[in-house]
Amino acid sequence: MQSIPLIDLQGNIDSQHPTADAVAKVLYEALSTIGFAYICGHNVDPAVRVSAFEASRRFHASDLALKQSLAVNAFHRGYIGMATETIRTSSVAKVTRPNMSESLMLMHELAADDPALLAGEPIQGPNQWPQWLPGFRPAIEAYIAQVDALGRYIIRLVAMGLDMPDTALDSFFEKPTTFLRLLHYPPQAPQEDVQMGSAPHTDYGVITLLAQDDSGGLQVRPVGGDWIEAPPIPNAYVLNVGDMLSRWTNGRLVSTPHRVINRSGGDRYSMPYFLDPNMKSRIECLPACIDAEHPPQFPPVVYGDYLMERLNRNHDYRKAA
Numbered sequence: 001m002q003s004i005p006l007i008d009l010q011g012n013i014d015s016q017h018p019t020a021d022a023v024a025k026v027l028y029e030a031l032s033t034i035g036f037a038y039i040c041g042h043n044v045d046p047a048v049r050v051s052a053f054e055a056s057r058r059f060h061a062s063d064l065a066l067k068q069s070l071a072v073n074a075f076h077r078g079y080i081g082m083a084t085e086t087i088r089t090s091s092v093a094k095v096t097r098p099n100m101s102e103s104l105m106l107m108h109e110l111a112a113d114d115p116a117l118l119a120g121e122p123i124q125g126p127n128q129w130p131q132w133l134p135g136f137r138p139a140i141e142a143y144i145a146q147v148d149a150l151g152r153y154i155i156r157l158v159a160m161g162l163d164m165p166d167t168a169l170d171s172f173f174e175k176p177t178t179f180l181r182l183l184h185y186p187p188q189a190p191q192e193d194v195q196m197g198s199a200p201h202t203d204y205g206v207i208t209l210l211a212q213d214d215s216g217g218l219q220v221r222p223v224g225g226d227w228i229e230a231p232p233i234p235n236a237y238v239l240n241v242g243d244m245l246s247r248w249t250n251g252r253l254v255s256t257p258h259r260v261i262n263r264s265g266g267d268r269y270s271m272p273y274f275l276d277p278n279m280k281s282r283i284e285c286l287p288a289c290i291d292a293e294h295p296p297q298f299p300p301v302v303y304g305d306y307l308m309e310r311l312n313r314n315h316d317y318r319k320a321a
């Protein structure tokens, strides 16, 4: 049975450091087989991560009316209420029930005079911050800065693992599309096995760096295998490949199905950080992943078009609008 390997960065997130090559190789091995890896020895300060979890708990403990005052808007930022997302685009299962979760979606922050915002491009707008929670915004911004730096190192390791220069993919992430989702899963009864915290799905984008609390409940289904647990490892990240990265690499890196069932008996909190390219990026099979035996399997796609199609189909609020 496959299991998710643990990769230790030994405190380094510099792609020029002598240890990076070896890490890139083991990471490539993990992401080209199971599509998941635990990342430890990273530079995200445990205290900063704890503060972000604390901020998330405080948000979710707020009155529903306050949370709803930040209802997710056309920019895809804000509060996504309990059971309002149904993963209809899942390639893994026929999903008809909404996810049993609520979340606050925070994306890349835009200045008021950002050209993309002024041009009215899709989902380019300011975040909605819970002003009633002192310390929330600085705690989350400090966390985002650190997890984003880790993500950018991972992108470089991915490039190196494909025998490209370390910075080969950097330009796609100059004005990236990022999502920090502060998720809360209520406890669910043990016999409720049709109701999922998160229905089986693959992630849409490039990479996901997930911080989960100690509840457990995340499961992963490797190619050709059965569901396996991805139990929490204190301070580690669960890293996985999204659909865009799988397409980009002509299927060499694998976007593996996963799901969440919260059987802990208590509340579960998790914080996935999705690091995706600029909305205008044209994602086509990388030349490094194409040869005579491996012609391109996927037509080019503009990341923003691909993303919007998924958001429009999966989120109730986008239909009501």
Ligand SMILES: O=C(O)CCC(=O)C(=O)O
Pocket (backbone or CB within 6 Å): 181, 183, 198, 203, 210, 212, 218, 258, 259, 260, 270, 271, 272
């Ligand atoms: O909450 C988790 O552990 C996983 C969440 C997830 O898979 C997602 O948001 O895409």
Ligand SMILES: [Fe+2]
Pocket (backbone or CB within 6 Å): 201, 202, 203, 258
């Ligand atoms: Fe996911």
